Amino acid sequence: MTTAVDIVAEAVRERVRRDGTDLSHHAELTERYVTEELQRYSEKALGGTGKLIADERTAARQIIASLTGLGPLQHFLDDPDVEEIWINSPTRVFVARGGDPELTDVVLTETLVRDLVERMLQATGRRVDVSSPFVDASLADGSRLHVVIPDVTRRHMAVNIRKFTSRIRTLHDLVSRDALTEEAAEFLTRSVHVGCNVLVSGATQAGKTTLLGALLNSVSQTERMITVEETFELDITAADVVGMQCRQPSLEGTGEITLRRLIKESLRMRPDRIIVGEVREAESLDLLIALNSGVPGACTLHANSAADGLRKLCTLPLLAGSNIDGAFVVPTVASCIDLVVHCARDAAGVRRVIEVVAPTGRTTGGEIEATTIYRRTAEGLSATGSLPERLGKYEAAGVDAAELIVQGS
Template structure:
């Protein structure tokens, strides 16, 4: 069936959807019903020879639903569980990533199609894209993250990225099954969360930081109240008492912006037992440190190439908060506020795994925060190293025998 005929059928479905006041995103089943009726009517007309017959009516129904309710030519990639990310460099160059490697697809779009897809994706997000706001981060209804750079900032065409949230793991035990963690390290991290240690998850782009943060949050005791703060909703915690907050862009008048720094301050008024920041990128790192230093257990993720670099970055970002913030205050605050750094990475073959778990001793020597490796990856396995978390009292209060948990006696004997 030709593209023109397919477009005609799609127009009929859209008209029927509007006439019946159906929300195409929320009522996909109704859109499918209308698409079947339109295809059935077309098949009946084909018997008279007035239109060409459909070779695969069911395939055409799926395509119509994707055009009206979904993302048209991109919808098959969203439905494909092996696809991790989709991006458009220009309408004729659409890429996808599978298992950490990317490939050019055969999809060919037009500039108008890309513009329509972006508008459709943003329509449910409450976020906007225009000359005054040429970048946008938004969450799609399926939980996927959208990032768009407007043409003019991006050369020639708008640059579009859709990072899919493929929930392959919800708990630390799930990560063990995937080979991301080893069982011993998983037990230690779960106990550390229960004990209220402050944990930073570090890694590069697509290294699995958000998934690891979700799995760590699954170990939070159900009696505690969790407040999570993000630029765009990505965390999917399974804590019964959980409130999720996200930032907001400024309106057309330039007012109404809500930043991560604002959210940290508001979260502290909401009686949290735990605080999670999806990712610290700028001055909100200072507000997080102040909250942790005051005794509120928390977690966060940060872009870094190693656990050591994560701590260096956490000592640098607070300086963006103002000229009155100096390293003489920040470095010891980081040393006393962060207990563990869990660094995750991705192999060239696309396999994700925790590279190291590092304990922060609380000591600072020549402006360098001292650390001890608790687990390190050797020969594909996350093995026990000699480090021990500094806050033994937290484990004692939680009823956890740290020496038994880590096998400290056996380690010392060896």
Template structure:
């Protein structure tokens, strides 16, 4: 920022303080103030008191980004093609577009990075200090922030801002994007309507949250939906009966923490028709399985390299809940609680696509859960496998002919 723009930005800050505006929540009012300050500067330039600005509108945008936004990073947050940005060092700022990494020309200082992190956390209610060197938070724009403090990260604080680029809101949208085929979308929609328990698996940035959102969009509006997450990411705003819950950090006294396990249990007290767990990472897997095993339909996502590995992980994570939890209990519980695993992946070309849809048979043989492939990717298309969901009665209960859904071509009507 040049000296003239820096001076104008300071005048805008003074006006914002005087008018008692909140830059984080009232960016439009800040923009009006910036226009007034720049216009006054241009009027003074007519008398020769100051030099005229070459691009007043650009200066206004820069001031608003500096005062109400995230300064040099704001343009990336406003760019719809940017999926994520991260800071490895103040002079090494990266962005991701279409799954590919790019080193930007932005050069910050350590002080600027620290100020940006403080500004991003100011509205989140979360803290970052020596006793809490990691933080996950949601920015006002719906983007997810993750910071690792200097000392844990070598040299400088490591900052990641993952944007929720909502290109798809339904299974039909995923078909248009090429993530799934029409036949797979039809089957998944029928499975959700029938109340099957679905797990979405995949690696980082594979599109798990987007896929989970689109599956949740197929939940009938007459049902009550409760979502539980570490940080708000799921976007189910179109659902008429939806409550979203997120975790909370412990306070300075070390009390007040709200864990994902607590939220899963709390959700069961809220008369849910469906429960969606944003991501299962630890012992909360046990509480989720117990809820699903009791007959409450639900969905979740999990990090895994394949559908088979997702089932293996779901058999392992509950063991973290305590020494009295054994595989003899967990494995058959997973086998009877999970109906489908939908695995998605990020390709070398940066495209996200579902790789396989696997049905869990409910049977266990020699400690291994039996599963069958319903669809598997073969090049650019998903081929029909030999598998089918075990709970066929769930489809019949809601008036869906499963055989017709699996046999339908791409132009067949969607099950309602």
């Protein structure tokens, strides 16, 4: 910001304090205050008491961003091509476009970074301090905020903002971006409709949450869905959906609500389908128990391949306690999970579905057998010609999976 813009911004702040108003939810009032103070400044500048502002429209946007937005970061949040913003230090602010990171010319101060974090957390009910040096939170637009403070970090706050995008909401949106084919999208849609339990696997930034949301938006509008997440990220357009997120403990160490607790509570809410945004630890056991009780569900999981995703889902429940062993977990995963959809981001930053596999329900030597239904090659994503071995859910819904895959291929 120029010195002139700083002066006008401070004048607006002083007026806000004097009038006792709150600009955070009053866009028209904010614009009026800024316009009036800019006019006052310009009149004084014409009299020779200050430097003229060359572009008042740009200055107004900067002032409004500093008052109600996120200051120097706001134009990145407004840019639809920017996917993620992260701050390594006040002078090292990065953004990602199309999966490619770039160092910006934005220079902040320690105080401004702290103020921006406090402003972002203000409406979330979450905190970050010495007793709780990490925080995950959802911003008002659905973007995900993650902050780590010293002395966990070496010197500066580490801030990540993963922007929420509403451009991709359906499987057809993914088809238009060559993430998967029309035929594979139809197969996945029908599979979700008949109640298949779906595991979406992939690495960080592979598009797992986006793909899961698109899958769920193909669900019948008559279904009641309960979603469980660490922080709200899923964008589901269903008419009957309840979203729940975890809660951090209070300063006294009480009041924490974990994913495990939320999954158990979701079973008491008459769910037609339970969705866990991401399984990372012992909550995977509670999800498996829910799926084994006959409630359809879906989740995401970090993995390098569909096979690795199944192996990991067999390992995570062991974290629930020493009384849980693989003799129970592996067969349960084999019988509960109907499809694994694996996605990945290539070197160009494009996110695509790489394979779709269907566990057979059998295990061999502690490994789950699975049939690959779709696989991506140099020619694209195509059907392998194999069919899921467990067709009971398709048949009960009157869907001919064989015809669906053969016609698509």
